[in-house]
Amino acid sequence: MRVSPAIDHVASWYAASAHDAPARAALEGEVECDVCMVGAGFTGISSALHLAEQGLRVVVLEAARVGFGASGRNGGQIVNSYSRDMDVIEAKYGPDTARALGDMAFEGNRIIRERVATYGIDCDLRDGNLFAACNEKQMQGLREHKALWERYGHDRLELLKGDAYRREVNTDRYTGALVDHAGGHLHPLNLVLGEAAAVESLGGTIYEQSPVERLTHGDTVHLHTPRGVVKARRVVMAGNAYLKGVLPEIEGRSMPCGTQIITTEPLGEERARALIPNGLAVEDCNYLLDYFRLTADNRLLYGGGVNYGGSDPADIAGVIRPKMLTTFPSLDDVKLDYAWSGTFLMTLNRLPQFGVINGNVYFAQGYSGHGVTCTHLAGRLIAEVMSGRDERFDAFAGLPHLPFPGGRLLRVPLSAIGAWYYEARDRLGI
Incomplete structure (x- = not known):
């Protein structure tokens, strides 16, 4: 055999x-x-x-x-x-x-x-993660999110209004954030x-x-x-x-989906902590969200996006590096040591x-x-x-779990069209 x-x-x-x-x-x-x-x-x-x-x-x-x-x-x-x-x-x-x-x-x-x-x-x-709002609509969503989780008994949450989020992540990109001190990475x-x-x-x-x-x-x-x-x-x-x-x-x-991650060269503790002072893991509130954190050896690990169907882009770094630089422009001179993808499984109701x-x-x-x-x-x-x-x-x-619209043949393009719609709403803040 x-x-x-x-x-x-x-x-x-x-x-x-x-x-x-x-x-x-x-x-x-x-x-x-x-x-x-x-x-x-x-x-x-x-x-x-x-x-x-x-x-x-x-x-x-x-x-x-x-x-x-x-x-x-x-x-x-x-x-x-x-x-x-x-x-x-x-x-x-x-x-x-x-x-x-x-x-x-x-x-x-x-x-x-x-x-x-x-x-x-x-x-x-490590303890702590942060949900970052990219516009005021998302910030309102974080207020509601905090109230919802507290209603279910989770009270280790802290809302950071306005520029207060800079205590945790040094970027101009956000309008506020919610810290879950019980989360981590x-x-x-x-x-x-x-x-x-x-x-x-x-x-x-x-x-x-x-x-x-x-x-x-x-x-x-x-x-x-x-x-x-x-x-x-x-x-x-x-x-x-x-x-x-x-x-x-x-x-x-269900449908396989791909996501991509890059990791920088070691930044040194001082430069790394200048980006994320208290070492929290961060993700934004966009439909196709970015997520990032520091590693134990002071690299920035940055991921984002979804490829429906689980296929890999030809150039992972070319897709994710611009996202990283939108968040942290000061890393323009930094070398990337690793870039990879992984496949997760998504259901129609996301449960x-x-x-x-x-x-x-x-x-x-x-x-x-x-x-x-x-x-x-x-x-x-x-x-x-x-x-x-x-x-x-x-x-x-x-x-109940329903199949994706379009079956195996059309579920990928239809999901991509839906994602494009929600991504456009994120960009417009609506």
């Missing part, structure tokens, strides 16, 4: 600065377990860790390396809540659903911090690598270079890879945007998709840009539902 060459991490700053991690063997032959996770990103590893803590025999199958996908490439921002906030959820799905999801909206953040503390994971965890690849090591310390097994080619459903699920088979009583499909062709039932109601197929194949995906925190919540909820506590998992599983 022909086996594809080993797939390694993309050439990102995260990969270049990651802690040493073993190259794990591919699956050979047949193994049995209680639960098999497909995908070794945050969803799969978080689920595996919760389940291993319960004493279950867990196996993780990864097509490439631990953290190869979005979990090891993202902006590293710990952003609370979901890509659609509780006011939208309440308006569309009612107060009961809003309260159920609202009670969990800040939990993923806490789970990350618990994992870091419990297992001693070194991932450059980290090195996402080092976080997932640390969590994977924790899974293994509890007896779990992770196989890399082991793509799942097909499932055979039944009371025992058979997961076939190029060189082996896993027999599992239950399965967690955690491939997100990288899960293709294995479980068609969950692929038609995660949870569910179960045939009674023993669970899935969680489609975090729509809020994956760092939502994936960690997903891992806990999957562990809960497998132990018979289904209320919180079902709060997500009960959300």
